Amino acid sequence: xxxxxxxQEDIPEVITKIWSCASEDxxxxxxxxxxxxxxxxxxxxxxxxxxxxxxxxxxxxLNDSVKLSAVVNTAE
Ligand SMILES: [Zn+2]
Numbered sequence: 001x002x003x004x005x006x007x008q009e010d011i012p013e014v015i016t017k018i019w020s021c022a023s024e025d026x027x028x029x030x031x032x033x034x035x036x037x038x039x040x041x042x043x044x045x046x047x048x049x050x051x052x053x054x055x056x057x058x059x060x061x062l063n064d065s066v067k068l069s070a071v072v073n074t075a076e
Contacts, residue, residue: 016056019049029054 021028021042028042032051040049 011057013055014058015053018052018054018056020052020054021045021047022050023047031056 017032019030019032019040021044023042023045026042026045026047028044028047028049029052030040030043030049041047042049
């Protein structure tokens with residue numbers, strides 16, 4: 001039995017590096033964790049993206065997901 005009590009609600013938000021679409025008309029953005037070495041292209045409109053910051057739940061990068069699942073697995 002997995003005990004997933006309120007994990008989502010307890011996650012604090014932190015300022016996270018992101019890429020955001022340079023187009024004013026587009027809301028496209030992505031977390032910068034995965035591709036900071038080169039400027040990505042917006043998946044929605046193919047515009048270049050610019051680096052920025054956004055308040056996001058802390059959970060997000062792959063390492064944290066792995067940790068979280070490890071916690072869940074050992075909480076039985
Ligand atoms: Zn875009």
